[in-house]
Amino acid sequence: MKPYFRMIFFVLIMGAITSIFLVGMDALTKDRILANQEAELKSTILDAYNISYNLTNIHTVFDSSVTKETRDGITFYIDQVSGSVSYVFEGGGVWGPIIGVITLQNDFETIVKITILQQEETPGLGGVVAETQYLANFIGKKMLPSIQIIKNATDSPNEVNAISGATRTSNAFANILNTSYASAKTAWDARNG
Amino acid sequence: MERIIELLIATITNHNIALAYILGMCPLIAISTNVRNAKGMGIAVIFVVTLTAMINYPIYMLLKSTGTTYLSLLVFIITIAATVQFLEMFLDKFFPKLYNAFGIFLPLITVNCIVLAVSLFFVNREYTFVETTAFSFGSSVGWFLAIVLVAGIRQKMAKNMDLPKGLAGRGIVFIILGILSLAFIGFTGLANI
Amino acid sequence: MKWIRLRYKRWFNILKDGLLTNNQIVVAVLGICSSLAVSNRVENSIAMGLGVTFVVMASSAMVSLIRNFIPSKLRMVTYMVIISTFVIMVQMFLEAYFFTIAKALGAYVGLIITNCIVMGRAEAFAVKNPVRYTLIDGFASGMGYTYILVLVAIVRELLAFGTILNFQVMPEGFPKWVVMAMAPGGFFVLAIMIWIIRQASKNFEVEVQAK
Numbered sequence: 038m039k040p041y042f043r044m045i046f047f048v049l050i051m052g053a054i055t056s057i058f059l060v061g062m063d064a065l066t067k068d069r070i071l072a073n074q075e076a077e078l079k080s081t082i083l084d085a086y087n088i089s090y091n092l093t094n095i096h097t098v099f100d101s102s103v104t105k106e107t108r109d110g111i112t113f114y115i116d117q118v119s120g121s122v123s124y125v126f127e128g129g130g131v132w133g134p135i136i137g138v139i140t141l142q143n144d145f146e147t148i149v150k151i152t153i154l155q156q157e158e159t160p161g162l163g164g165v166v167a168e169t170q171y172l173a174n175f176i177g178k179k180m181l182p183s184i185q186i187i188k189n190a191t192d193s194p195n196e197v198n199a200i201s202g203a204t205r206t207s208n209a210f211a212n213i214l215n216t217s218y219a220s221a222k223t224a225w226d227a228r229n230g
Numbered sequence: 231m232e233r234i235i236e237l238l239i240a241t242i243t244n245h246n247i248a249l250a251y252i253l254g255m256c257p258l259i260a261i262s263t264n265v266r267n268a269k270g271m272g273i274a275v276i277f278v279v280t281l282t283a284m285i286n287y288p289i290y291m292l293l294k295s296t297g298t299t300y301l302s303l304l305v306f307i308i309t310i311a312a313t314v315q316f317l318e319m320f321l322d323k324f325f326p327k328l329y330n331a332f333g334i335f336l337p338l339i340t341v342n343c344i345v346l347a348v349s350l351f352f353v354n355r356e357y358t359f360v361e362t363t364a365f366s367f368g369s370s371v372g373w374f375l376a377i378v379l380v381a382g383i384r385q386k387m388a389k390n391m392d393l394p395k396g397l398a399g400r401g402i403v404f405i406i407l408g409i410l411s412l413a414f415i416g417f418t419g420l421a422n423i
Numbered sequence: 424m425k426w427i428r429l430r431y432k433r434w435f436n437i438l439k440d441g442l443l444t445n446n447q448i449v450v451a452v453l454g455i456c457s458s459l460a461v462s463n464r465v466e467n468s469i470a471m472g473l474g475v476t477f478v479v480m481a482s483s484a485m486v487s488l489i490r491n492f493i494p495s496k497l498r499m500v501t502y503m504v505i506i507s508t509f510v511i512m513v514q515m516f517l518e519a520y521f522f523t524i525a526k527a528l529g530a531y532v533g534l535i536i537t538n539c540i541v542m543g544r545a546e547a548f549a550v551k552n553p554v555r556y557t558l559i560d561g562f563a564s565g566m567g568y569t570y571i572l573v574l575v576a577i578v579r580e581l582l583a584f585g586t587i588l589n590f591q592v593m594p595e596g597f598p599k600w601v602v603m604a605m606a607p608g609g610f611f612v613l614a615i616m617i618w619i620i621r622q623a624s625k626n627f628e629v630e631v632q633a634k
Binding site for chain 2: 452453454455456459460496497499500503504507508511515533536537539542602605606607609610611613614617618621622
């Protein structure tokens with residue numbers, strides 16, 4: 038029995054020490070990480086609205102040019118000048134969550150810009166979903182009735198070319214965009230109607 | 231029920247964890263020298279993967295409710311190691327013949343990436359408990375299929391073929407795996423996970 | 424004089440081992456999962472290679488420090504726990520202070536934790552050797568991994584995308600061989616690389632005929 042006790046004891050000690058390290062690191066870095074993520078979100082939205090800023094005045098510029106409204110759990114960032122709306126979408130990709138910002142014109146249908154904030158897809162294949170070049174394909178397309186990411190997409194406003202060699206990520210991405218749009222549209226219509 | 235069947239089909243074919251996601255390669259390459267070993271390893275993996283996924287699920291729910299999900303990786307690893315250890319002791323005591331049949335495979339499974347990967351996948355895709363069980367069972371059966379296929383081919387090749395010396399042993403496994411993964415690409419779009 | 428020469432020989436041998444004779448990918452055939460995933464682009468291979476080298480050196484050093492206290496049956500778990508804790512801490516640190524780097528490496532973190540090379544070196548070397556040799560071994564194994572990865576990536580990126588490090592090398596009309604960027608391509612190029620290196624170094628493996 039004694040060797041088993043020693044083993045359990047060792048695991049407990051090791052688990053405790055490593056947990057302490059992780060909890061400590063989390064406490065130390067949590068605020069900075071949140072601040073970094075917030076700054077990134079703001080800079081992404083300001084970029085979509087073509088508003089210039091720099092690292093020092095980003096928060097004041099953001100607060101004065103963008104209106105923030107939360108409805109049914111979804112936060113909308115509205116450009117005070119053009120009326121364009123942005124919201125954050127999130128969903129499961131193939132390897133991990135895909136999180137990004139989508140900006141729509143004030144008709145809440147035409148895409149102005151999509152930017153990816155976080156993804157863990159295969160580099161070079163699914164990872165292309167985060168590249169500006171690929172996301173440029175979405176500009177001007179429409180979300181209604183749904184966006185389709187398929188092979189050999191036509192010029193139809195609802196179709197975008199899939200990433201070659203990355204069918205799963207392309208499907209997952211389309212799914213994420215459409216699902217998040219459905220909830221966002223419901224909330225947006227409730228706000229206006 | 232349909233969902234369970236869909237998950238089972240998907241994890242064995244177009245979302246095969248070895249041939250589509252390329253996980254669990256190290257033990258696959260090492261143990262596929264003959265079909266008997268491959269079967270033994272495969273069955274042991276099915277047991278462990280399904281069992282650990284089912285155990286990790288309520289643990290993850292607990293972590294989620296206390297907001298400490300950054301500890302999930304650490305906790306998963308410890309539960310996996312503990313489960314394998316207990317399984318070993320349990321088999322040794324109550325089913326000694328089975329224990330001898332498994333031999334050295336059980337401790338090796340702790341380091342098989344797919345055990346951890348399956349747990350990380352159910353977290354990422356937000357499965358229910360039933361979905362997690364079906365997914366983990368199906369994925370491990372998919373891995374079993376892959377290792378037995380490779381072993382069967384290797385065994386036949388070792389007897390009948392005159393391989394270039396540089397490819398003997400582990401070299402040829404890569405070519406076999408390449409052809410197999412190419413073939414499994416043909417399953418794309420079959421079922422959703 | 425003799426003593427100094429002996430010392431010199433040891434670290435040199437460890438270096439040679441990790442880079443050539445016991446190269447983790449080609450000879451020991453470890454770390455394959457991650458190699459296949461990232462070796463489709465040269466820049467990813469470099470980033471991953473450096474990441475793995477760093478993690479192997481640091482985690483092996485930690486294992487080496489506590490090697491006399493680990494109960495024999497718990498070796499594997501201990502390595503996994505140390506490695507994952509370390510990698511998560513590094514990731515948290517990067518996300519807080521070097522946000523852009525963290526973003527770029529985000530996808531690799533999971534791959535580094537489950538990389539068999541990190542565990543392989545801990546088990547094969549770190550747990551039996553003092554820290555200073557462990558560091559050299561970690562460096563050699565990591566670098567051995569890196570250069571093989573980069574070589575494979577050069578072939579794959581060239582054939583699949585026509586670029587190297589995002590510089591267009593192939594002419595515009597080059598038909599992109601996309602399957603080279605996917606798993607099967609990785610397997611084939613790696614197989615050929617193993618073939619070439621083993622043939623050149625006459626380091627053959629005897630196919631064991633199991634009953």
